[in-house]
Amino acid sequence: MNRKVQNIVWHESSITKQERRGLNKHHSFILWFTGLSASGKSSVANALARALHEQGKQAFVLDGDNIRHGLNKDLGFNEQNRKENIRRIGEVSKLLVESGQIVLTAFISPYREDRELVRALVSKDEFIEIYVKCSIEECERRDPKGLYKKARNQEIPHFTGISAPYEEPLNPEIVLDTEVLSIDECVSTLINALTKKGFI
Known part of the structure; x- marks a missing residue:
């Protein structure tokens, strides 16, 4: 075992997660938005x-x-770096959940294994996977940052949906089809779902 790991001891906080939730008057959890670039993750x-x-x-x-x-x-943006990107975000998200906050993460996060790794970091009622569904054709038509055009011209390597894979969620808690729903409709859907769960 690494000597550094051996000499590190977890220090318990004097304020519990439950106390922070009580102060905030709501549950703390991760809303994990996943989908192709330009699907609408950040906007929603x-x-x-x-x-x-x-x-x-x-x-x-x-x-x-x-x-x-x-x-x-x-x-x-190679596979190894993408995995490390999501691992770090998962750990940061876990800390924010401990602090009593609602965490909204907008990452392509193309690999199912990585998303499940984050899910496993927190309790069952602290992770909601949201698939922001949008066809590659529509995402490429939108292309607000011009990334798909660059990817097609081979100016960007390892681009999800073009030269790198995207693994759609198999059983996401929520699916938002942004080719059909407006941003406001997506927000209403999410608010209703969270209210029904008693999270907010």
């Missing part, structure tokens, strides 16, 4: 965060691009 996550904030809920968005500006700026 941020719109939902705004709606939750206006209800007085503590919510924070972890966005794929934003995280790569800081915490994960040392990672590329």
